[in-house]
Amino acid sequence: AQKITQTQPGMFVQEKEAVTLDCTYDTSDQSYGLFWYKQPSSGEMIFLIYQGSYDEQNATEGRYSLNFQKARKSANLVISASQLGDSAMYFCAMREALLGQNFVFGPGTRLSVLP
Amino acid sequence: NAGVTQTPKFQVLKTGQSMTLQCAQDMNHNSMYWYRQDPGMGLRLIYYSASEGTTDKGEVPNGYNVSRLNKREFSLRLESAAPSQTSVYFCASTPVSTANQPQHFGDGTRLSIL
Secondary structure, eight states: OOSEEOOOSEEEEETTSOEEEOOEEOOOOSSEEEEEEEEOTTOOOEEEEEEETTOOSOOEETTEEEEEETTTTEEEEEEOSOOGGGOEEEEEEEEESTTTTOEEEOOOEEEEEEO | OOOEEEEOSEEEEOTTOOEEEEEEESSOOSEEEEEEEOTTSOEEEEEEESSTTOOEEOSOOTTEEEEEOSSSBEEEEESSOOGGGOEEEEEEEESSSSTTOOOEEOOOEEEEEO
């Protein structure tokens, strides 16, 4: 079974608007971490934001925030005030404490920001 | 401030040839990883090394071998390349084995097998 699901293969957003990228996960571990990475067309993987399973508040990093709903096992990425440079692939990933060495990645969402 | 360095950046091989992808990190990280990225499939773990002297299989280890040469270096070897191994390969590292540490990635190696 897929451990990380990203149901949106592609998304479009108008410049300066907010956009939400969906991520749901599957784990029986109580302690885990959720990560979002950005991959621009140049190919590098850029870490954006982290949410721990025990964190009570949603993580925020600049224009990025993580809408964490533990009971629903979702960890959606919200990008506020989209910029043209936000056009990229976005990957959700999970690391389970009991399987601490293994990160599992979702298939990604391609975001295109329109001028 | 190099971080994770992968060599080469591009490589074309013929079926049956062998080669080694090199990865080095200068951040004193304990854990290192090799992934492959194929269109529509995200990143899939090939092998990882929790610490110097240990290696373990990931999701897709067949056709690959690894060596954790020292704390800095983690190499991936294709003994007999096959067209199905055409992919982009990423090396990554993390400081310690806890759930809250993100991975730091190299820039990738684009490998084509003809």
